[in-house]
Amino acid sequence: MSESIVRALKCRECGHEYEIQPTHVCEFCFGPLEVVYDYDKLDDKFTRELIESRPQNMWRYKELLPIDGEPKVGANNGFTPLIKADRLAKELGVKELYIKNDSVCYPTLSFKDRVVSVALSKAVEFGFKTVACASTGNLAGSVAANAAAAGLESYVFIPEDLEQGKVLGAAIFGTNVIGIRGQYDDVNRLCSEVAGKYGWAFVNVNVRPFYAEGSKTLGYEVMEQLGWKAPKHVVVPMASGSLCTKVDKSIKEFIKLGLVEDNQTAMYGAQATGCSPIAKSVKDDTDMIHPVKADTIAKSLAIGNPADGYYANKVMKESGGYAEDVSDEEIIDAMKLLARTEGIFAETAGGVTLGCAKKLIDSGKIPRDESIVLCITGNGLKTQEAVLNEVAKPRIINASLKEFDVLAAADGVK
Numbered sequence: 553m554s555e556s557i558v559r560a561l562k563c564r565e566c567g568h569e570y571e572i573q574p575t576h577v578c579e580f581c582f583g584p585l586e587v588v589y590d591y592d593k594l595d596d597k598f599t600r601e602l603i604e605s606r607p608q609n610m611w612r613y614k615e616l617l618p619i620d621g622e623p624k625v626g627a628n629n630g631f632t633p634l635i636k637a638d639r640l641a642k643e644l645g646v647k648e649l650y651i652k653n654d655s656v657c658y659p660t661l662s663f664k665d666r667v668v669s670v671a672l673s674k675a676v677e678f679g680f681k682t683v684a685c686a687s688t689g690n691l692a693g694s695v696a697a698n699a700a701a702a703g704l705e706s707y708v709f710i711p712e713d714l715e716q717g718k719v720l721g722a723a724i725f726g727t728n729v730i731g732i733r734g735q736y737d738d739v740n741r742l743c744s745e746v747a748g749k750y751g752w753a754f755v756n757v758n759v760r761p762f763y764a765e766g767s768k769t770l771g772y773e774v775m776e777q778l779g780w781k782a783p784k785h786v787v788v789p790m791a792s793g794s795l796c797t798k799v800d801k802s803i804k805e806f807i808k809l810g811l812v813e814d815n816q817t818a819m820y821g822a823q824a825t826g827c828s829p830i831a832k833s834v835k836d837d838t839d840m841i842h843p844v845k846a847d848t849i850a851k852s853l854a855i856g857n858p859a860d861g862y863y864a865n866k867v868m869k870e871s872g873g874y875a876e877d878v879s880d881e882e883i884i885d886a887m888k889l890l891a892r893t894e895g896i897f898a899e900t901a902g903g904v905t906l907g908c909a910k911k912l913i914d915s916g917k918i919p920r921d922e923s924i925v926l927c928i929t930g931n932g933l934k935t936q937e938a939v940l941n942e943v944a945k946p947r948i949i950n951a952s953l954k955e956f957d958v959l960a961a962a963d964g965v966k
């Protein structure tokens with residue numbers, strides 16, 4: 553592939569097009585900008601075989617990402633396992649269930665490594681030396697790690713009350729962690745001001761259009777791993793709603809390029825009840841998103857005023873999907889269910905995805921006899937607080953066979 557097929561940044565509202573540059577809002581109508589491509593410029597060498605011949609990372613689809621040439625940051629990131637989850641399927645009473653396991657995404661164990669790789673690669677192309685983000689937790693760690701590996705200076709802004717694993721998981725990389733007294737939406741507001749004043753590349757502010765495109769790679773991988781097939785039903789967790797819209801975009805692109813057949817994929821969004829402005833709008837059958845004050849253990853999804861909520865709402869409705877939300881208690885139950893049946897320790901967001909999927913299946917919104925993919929987006933070791941008191945404590949004995957015999961006998965072991 554010689555030439556990039558990226559055409560422009562295009563306003564999602566009025567359609568005005570802009571040259572590729574570090575900006576994210578339309579000057580005319582303040583609508584959000586999105587990267588658009590000239591798909592017909594993609595030569596016929598871009599085939600399943602070409603993609604399969606490349607290294608197993610997210611850049612095997614680089615023609616469909618908004619970078620020039622080779623990635624500058626995160627060259628080994630992505631390509632996580634897709635697991636056929638038969639034990640969990642049996643428990644849920646469904647026929648064909650898969651887990652896209654981004655809780656082991658390289659290098660920081662969440663799907664944010666995908667979006668950050670694209671955002672920072674683009675930031676380097678633009679000539680930025682300092683990168684930054686407004687984060688609900690995972691983004692901070694991913695920006696810090698990928699910036700460190702690329703030799704970039706970084707500042708990460710987080711709500712001050714995040715889980716220790718998220719804070720440590722950023723600080724270890726030598727980044728500047730700034731804790732803000734307030735919620736994510738306060739952090740985000742401050743970051744818009746800082747981005748304007750300091751001229752840094754804020755991955756989810758001024759380079760957001762490029763950042764968001766990285767999420768498409770999760771969708772591409774699922775289709776390739778299913779044997780070049782689009783799934784029938786996909787359940788994704790939602791914070792800003794961006795991942796939901798980009799998985800949908802990835803499927804539409806592969807259909808347009810003839811890489812998969814149209815399987816009428818339905819998109820389902822999952823949120824915690826304590827912060828569910830997008831799910832509520834879908835359930836209320838409106839496209840108005842009413843901002844909320846977040847109160848949930850699923851801190852990585854706690855965006856009260858979601859930037860892409862309106863578009864995620866549209867994707868779910870137009871694809872024939874739906875949205876659901878779950879209480880903190882249901883989140884914990886689902887985290888334990890996933891761990892017990894499939895050996896996957898997901899973070900709270902994973903509990904949200906599985907908990908919502910269970911409700912959608914039980915209510916008949918997702919049929920039991922069609923293929924379902926659950927997107928597990930982050931690792932449980934970073935949200936230990938949520939389940940610390942929910943699991944059995946170790947039973948302590950002396951290093952004595954006699955004492956173990958007593959314990960085993962009490963367990964009924966022979």
Ligand SMILES: *Cc1c(COP(=O)(O)O)cnc(C)c1O
Binds near residue numbers: 664791796852853
């Ligand atoms: C950020 C995040 C999401 C969702 O992000 P969007 O803003 O909706 O794209 C989902 N899961 C985890 C673990 C996250 O950190």
Ligand SMILES: [Zn+2]
Binds near residue numbers: 566578579580581583
């Ligand atoms: Zn516009």
